[in-house]
Amino acid sequence: MTNVKVKSVAKTYGPIPVLTDISTEFEEGSFTSLLGPSGSGKTTLLRIIAGFIKPDEGIIMIGNNDVTNVPVWGRNIGMMFQSYALFPHMTIAQNVAFGLERRGIKGEAARKEVDRALEMVRLSGFGDRTPKQLSGGQQQRVALARAIVIKPSVLLLDEPLSALDRRLRQEMQVELLRIQRESGLTTIFVTHDQEEALTLSDKVAILDRGRIVQIGEPETVYERPLTRFAAEFLGDSNFLSGKVENGAVRLSNGTVVRSDSALPGNGADVTLAIRPEKMSLATADSQPNRLSARITTVIYAGPVLSYILETPDGLPLKLFAQNRDGRVLREGETVSLSWSPEHTIAVAN
Amino acid sequence: MKQIGRFYLIAILVFLYTPIIVMMAMGFNESPLYELPFTFSTRWYEALLANQPLLKAGANSIIIALTTAVIATTLGTMASVALSRRTFRGRSLLQILLLPPIAIPWLITGTAMLIFFYWSGIGRGMHALLIGHVALAIPYVVLVVGTGFKTVRADLEEAAMSLGSTPVHAFFSVTLPLLYPSILGAALFAFAVSLDQFVISYFLATPGYTTLPVQIYSAIRKGFTPEINAISTLLLLGSMAAILIFARFAKPGDTRDKR
Numbered sequence A: 001m002t003n004v005k006v007k008s009v010a011k012t013y014g015p016i017p018v019l020t021d022i023s024t025e026f027e028e029g030s031f032t033s034l035l036g037p038s039g040s041g042k043t044t045l046l047r048i049i050a051g052f053i054k055p056d057e058g059i060i061m062i063g064n065n066d067v068t069n070v071p072v073w074g075r076n077i078g079m080m081f082q083s084y085a086l087f088p089h090m091t092i093a094q095n096v097a098f099g100l101e102r103r104g105i106k107g108e109a110a111r112k113e114v115d116r117a118l119e120m121v122r123l124s125g126f127g128d129r130t131p132k133q134l135s136g137g138q139q140q141r142v143a144l145a146r147a148i149v150i151k152p153s154v155l156l157l158d159e160p161l162s163a164l165d166r167r168l169r170q171e172m173q174v175e176l177l178r179i180q181r182e183s184g185l186t187t188i189f190v191t192h193d194q195e196e197a198l199t200l201s202d203k204v205a206i207l208d209r210g211r212i213v214q215i216g217e218p219e220t221v222y223e224r225p226l227t228r229f230a231a232e233f234l235g236d237s238n239f240l241s242g243k244v245e246n247g248a249v250r251l252s253n254g255t256v257v258r259s260d261s262a263l264p265g266n267g268a269d270v271t272l273a274i275r276p277e278k279m280s281l282a283t284a285d286s287q288p289n290r291l292s293a294r295i296t297t298v299i300y301a302g303p304v305l306s307y308i309l310e311t312p313d314g315l316p317l318k319l320f321a322q323n324r325d326g327r328v329l330r331e332g333e334t335v336s337l338s339w340s341p342e343h344t345i346a347v348a349n
Numbered sequence B: 001m002k003q004i005g006r007f008y009l010i011a012i013l014v015f016l017y018t019p020i021i022v023m024m025a026m027g028f029n030e031s032p033l034y035e036l037p038f039t040f041s042t043r044w045y046e047a048l049l050a051n052q053p054l055l056k057a058g059a060n061s062i063i064i065a066l067t068t069a070v071i072a073t074t075l076g077t078m079a080s081v082a083l084s085r086r087t088f089r090g091r092s093l094l095q096i097l098l099l100p101p102i103a104i105p106w107l108i109t110g111t112a113m114l115i116f117f118y119w120s121g122i123g124r125g126m127h128a129l130l131i132g133h134v135a136l137a138i139p140y141v142v143l144v145v146g147t148g149f150k151t152v153r154a155d156l157e158e159a160a161m162s163l164g165s166t167p168v169h170a171f172f173s174v175t176l177p178l179l180y181p182s183i184l185g186a187a188l189f190a191f192a193v194s195l196d197q198f199v200i201s202y203f204l205a206t207p208g209y210t211t212l213p214v215q216i217y218s219a220i221r222k223g224f225t226p227e228i229n230a231i232s233t234l235l236l237l238g239s240m241a242a243i244l245i246f247a248r249f250a251k252p253g254d255t256r257d258k259r
Helices: A042-050 A092-102 A107-120 A136-148 A166-183 A194-200 A218-223 A228-233 B002-026 B043-050 B052-085 B091-097 B106-120 B126-149 B154-162 B167-196 B199-204 B212-222 B227-250
Strands: A004-013 A016-026 A031-035 A057-062 A077-080 A154-158 A186-191 A203-208 A211-216 A238-245 A248-251 A269-274 A289-300 A304-310 A316-322 A334-339 A345-347
Touching (some): A016 A042, A016 A057, A016 A211, A042 A186, A077 A136, A092 A107, A092 A136, A136 A166, A194 A218, A211 A218, A228 A238, B106 B199, B212 B227
Antiparallel strands (some): A004 A016, A238 A269, A269 A345
C-alpha cells in the first residue's frame, strides 16, 4: 500500500496541450475517480502514471520512489483495460499467473496465489477455461484478478466497466468496491460516467481541457462545485448570471437572488449554480429565492419528475421533483419556483 | 439463383482443376506424345529418376523456396511489427512503397534486377536468386502479417507490460503466438512466390545453377516429354499437402481468438 503523487505534470501532443500543470496526491488506500469528458486528459494522466506515456514535464512518485523514468514493467502497477485485454491463447489460470511468473513466482506458490485471486473475484474453478468461454462480466473479473494478484503498488482502471451493460455494470461496481476495500489498494479510476464516479470514489477529480478543476470528496464536489464546468459535468445545474448588489445578486430581469457563497464586491459579474433537485415549487413557507417560469416539457420517470421550464425573459431552467403525491403538473402551466440561499453557489466561469 | 450459383462454382472448379488432372494423368500414360488410348505406365517417373538436371533443378527450387520463405518471413514480420506498432518518420511512405512491387510486372523487376546485379558485381547464381526472391516475397509477407496484426489488439501487449513484461517479452509471449497463423500463411506465400518464379529466375540463373521452372522451360524448347508431367505432379502434390496442413492447423481467416 502506497500513495501516488503527481507533481507539475504537463504533456503536449504537437501544439496541443493535453495536460497542463497537474499536481495532486492519491492517498494510500483511497479510491479516486478521474472524471471528465473525452479529450479532458484523464486517460493521458492515467497512462502517464502507468508509465505508458512519458510526461514532458513533472514527476510521478509511487510511495517514496520517483518513477518518472521507470518503464511500465518496472513500476509494479495493476491495470485494467476497457477491453479486458485477457490473453486469448492462455487459460484463465495462466492469465492470472502471467504477472506472478514475471516476478519469479512459479509452481505451487503461484497456483495458490492464483486460486486465492480467483476466489476473491468469485471465479473459483474457472481456471482451466479460456477467456472466450466466459461472459463479459466474468472476463472483467479475471482481468481484475490478474491485476491484483501481483500485489501492485497502485491499481489503475481505464474505464473498465464501460463495455458492460447497465445491470452487469452495477454488479461490477459493487464487486470492485468490495475488492478494493478488502485489498486496500490505492486505486485510480478513469471514467466519464459521473454516477459511477460518485458512487465508487473516496475522491473525485474533475478534469477539463487538461486541468484538474476540482478534486475532493464526492459530496463536496457535488454540493460545492467551484466552476461552471464542474457544476455542469457532475450532475445538472441551473445557471443564473447577474451583478453583485449589496451582498446579493441582481439578475438581468431585476430579480434579486441571495446566496450563502462568498460574493465579490458590488457591481462584479457573477454566475450562480443551483441544482435542479434543490429547487421546489413555491408554497407559503417557501425559501427567499423565487422565480416564476412556464413549464415547457414534463419528463415522467416514475419516482422522479423532471420539469423543463422557461422564465418570461427566456432563461431555461430544470427542476427535479419527487413524485410524492402523484400530482403531475402540465406543460404550459406557469409556476413559481423557490430555493434556499444555501444552495445558491457562486461558480467561476 | 441458387442453381446459377452452383453452376458457376462447378464451372470454376472444372476450369481450374481439369487441366491439372489431365496433366497428372498424362504423366502415367505410356505414350510420349500424349496419345490416347490411355495405357498406365510409370516409365516417365522412372525416366525422371534418371534425369539428373531436372531433379537437380527441382531440388534447387525447393531449397531456394524454403530459404526464401524463412528469410522473407523473418524480415517481413519484423517490418510489419515496426509498421503496425511503432510510429516513426516516413512510416506511411514506407508502407506505400512496399505495395508497387506486387503490381510491377515481373519481367520489368527481373530486368531491373539483372542490370543492377550485373552493375553492382553481385552477378548471377544461387545467391542472386535468393536476393531476388526474398526481395520479391517481402511485400507479400508484410501485407499478410500486417493484416494479421490488425486482429491482435495493441492493449494485449500493454497488459503484458503492466504485469512486468519488457516489450520484447510481451511480443514473444503474447503477440507472436496470436500472430502465428498469419506468419505461417505469409511463409507459405513467400514459398509459393519463390517456387512459382520463372521470369526473375530465368534472368538470374546460371547454366550451372538453375531452378525447376527455368529447367522445364529449356526442356520443352527441346521437346516435350511426360517426365515434365511427372515432376510437376510431384511438386503439385507437395505444395497441396503443405497448404492443406496449413489450412487444417492454422485456420486462416479465423480472427475470433484474438478479439
